[in-house]
Amino acid sequence: KNQVEQSPQSLIILEGKNCTLQCNYTVSPFSNLRWYKQDTGRGPVSLTIMTFSENTKSNGRYTATLDADTKQSSLHITASQLSDSASYICVVTGQAGTALIFGKGTTLSVSS
Amino acid sequence: NAGVTQTPKFRVLKTGQSMTLLCAQDMNHEYMYWYRQDPGMGLRLIHYSVGEGTTAKGEVPDGYNVSRLKKQNFLLGLESAAPSQTSVYFCASSYSGTPETQYFGPGTRLLVL
Numbered sequence: 001k002n003q004v005e006q007s008p009q010s011l012i013i014l015e016g017k018n019c020t021l022q023c024n025y026t027v028s029p030f031s032n033l034r035w036y037k038q039d040t041g042r043g044p045v046s047l048t049i050m051t052f053s054e055n056t057k058s059n060g061r062y063t064a065t066l067d068a069d070t071k072q073s074s075l076h077i078t079a080s081q082l083s084d085s086a087s088y089i090c091v092v093t094g095q096a097g098t099a100l101i102f103g104k105g106t107t108l109s110v111s112s
Numbered sequence: 113n114a115g116v117t118q119t120p121k122f123r124v125l126k127t128g129q130s131m132t133l134l135c136a137q138d139m140n141h142e143y144m145y146w147y148r149q150d151p152g153m154g155l156r157l158i159h160y161s162v163g164e165g166t167t168a169k170g171e172v173p174d175g176y177n178v179s180r181l182k183k184q185n186f187l188l189g190l191e192s193a194a195p196s197q198t199s200v201y202f203c204a205s206s207y208s209g210t211p212e213t214q215y216f217g218p219g220t221r222l223l224v225l
Contacts, residue, residue: 004154034213043116043202043216044155089154094177099170100214 002027012109017080021106023073023090029101035064035075036089038105044089047075058104082109113138116217118203124141124223125193133188133220135203143206144186145170146178147212155202161186162209201219 004025013019025033032051036044048057048064050073057064061078077084090103119134135144145160157170161180175197177189186205190197200221204214 041219043204043218045216046213049213099157102156104152104154 002092002094002101004090005100006088006090006103006106007090008106009104010107010109012111013020014078015080015082015110015112019077019108020079021075021077021088021090021108023075023092023103025073025090025101025103026072027092027094027101029095030068030071031093031095033064033073033093034091034100035062035067035073036091038087038089040086047088050075077108082110082112084108085110114216116141116205117219118201118220120220121218122221123225124225125190126225127194129193130189130191131193131222132190133201133203133222135186135188135205135217136184137186137203137205137215138184139205139207140183141205141207141215141224142183142216143209143212144180145206146176146186146188146203147202147204148172148202149202149219150199158188158201193222195224198222198224 007022034049035047038044050066052068063076066073087105089105092101116137146158147155159178164183167178179187200219203217206212206214
């Protein structure tokens, strides 16, 4: 069964600290993997997208990594800010034209 | 550009009532989607459309109907609302299918009593 598992479920960090969120998937065959940021009460917004041939993709203070062999991805946030408080969702797509498989998300809280 | 907009933002229904959620996009996207998001679960696809006049079932289509009469609009209908349909509904659109990025609307919070 195609699944996307994210860990941890929730995370609290101090402003300015770094953190790493994990995503493991069993989707096969694999097409691409996205990380979305969802602020409370808003729709998800795309942060990065990676295909199987890409290992790293950055978007400002966000860096996503992908290991297609172990079917693992991580999202690293550097020098966290209060505005980083949100839910981060990992989304995996199988072969072109198939539906997206959404993880349940990791809720990040950044405190001052 | 307004992007993807959804109407209404919040609605309370009684069991058995009907309603229609409206999604509009001004990006000339071909593909449009309706998802629901429930606590502790990932977004789940209800229905989607790959172009004007077309619709297809997603992962959880039961109890919902959709229509795409105009390219920019995608309507989600609940004919007889049930408490199990209490959820936050998100509409999304994309220029084409995967791997194109989907752009999400702000969501509609629906409470069925």
